[in-house]
Amino acid sequence: MKVLKKEIVAGSAIQTFHFFIQWHLTERCNLSCRHCYQQKGKVREMTPEEIKAQIDGAADMFQAWEEEQGMTLSPSIHFTGGEPFLYDGLWDAVAHARDAGCRTAILTNGSLIRKEDARRAKTLGVSEIQISLEGPRDIHDKIRGKGSFAAALRGARILAENGQNVMANVTLSRLNADRIEETVETAKDAVFSSIGFSRLVPCGSGHDLLAQMLNPQEIRQAFSQILDLNGPDFEVSSGDPLATVLAGVKPAKGCSLALSGCSAGFSGVTVACDGTVMPCRRIGLAAGNLRKSSLRKIWATSRLLWRLRNRENYKGSCGRCILWPVCRGCRAVAYACSASQGRADLFADDPQCWLIDQEETPPAAKFP
């Protein structure tokens, strides 16, 4: 365990370590999307003052990593919700994160953005604002509610007119996977500067959409189409581990360090609006709480996070796979799908991986 910790924290194979915090400022939202992963219920949100103090704590952690591990760090904080524009301290938090040396991004449904917000985003140097887009108008409104497409595009336009980078992000499922090309065209026409795709995770309200999950071959086809649509004028991408696999990313021979792929436990962390720290919002398990402990301490000592870093915990094909260092599957999908079968297992195989589908347990030699 000691050796493992040293290797991963040092990130010896990585020159610049990109680390992100996905910071949920609120659970409140003005929409009610079918695939939302938020759990309903009352929570005590952190105040802007609490959030700023915790951003300072995170900045200290980043500085300590650089000094102690001799690495160059590129930290970013992605503020989201619920709907982050419903949180009164949003701009305070963004400004504080910027002053602490972090890149900032905002993930939103876009519907509440006003000209004043666009001006502030630009003044504060927000790197990117990501607006959820589910497809052309009919699909988007079916998933996110009537009128939500027009509202999202209005927000995107206001931002773009102020010279802001606006990315569209799509959650892939059977509800929209047959409209990928049209969705990309929609985003282009609507002044988005790029588009990204992520997978539906059947947790929260999204649990009802279990039947809408794509099977391994459908996911492969969808990611393949996404890679083909990428071009110099308009970026079409996916940060999903399986898209990385399809793009041909491979670890160096003999490498056993996690380098890319699923960020849970490795290169990113989620902070919920009540201070709960999670490996990923879509996994939903708690590693600690900022009201009781610092992020630095939680990151260094959480048993849950260390379990995610230890390859020996990964079951079946994912554990044996030579692509483990650059993939590990989506732990949230693995967890949610195994839970739906009554045997929740964070380290189960990713059920949407087409490589596993070939046989029950593909040996490492089968991978390209």
Ligand code: SF4
């Ligand atoms: S668990 Fe899935 S959604 Fe979360 S970071 Fe990993 S790949 Fe992304």
Ligand code: SF4
């Ligand atoms: S078996 Fe697991 S680690 Fe290997 S490619 Fe598939 S999802 Fe990724």
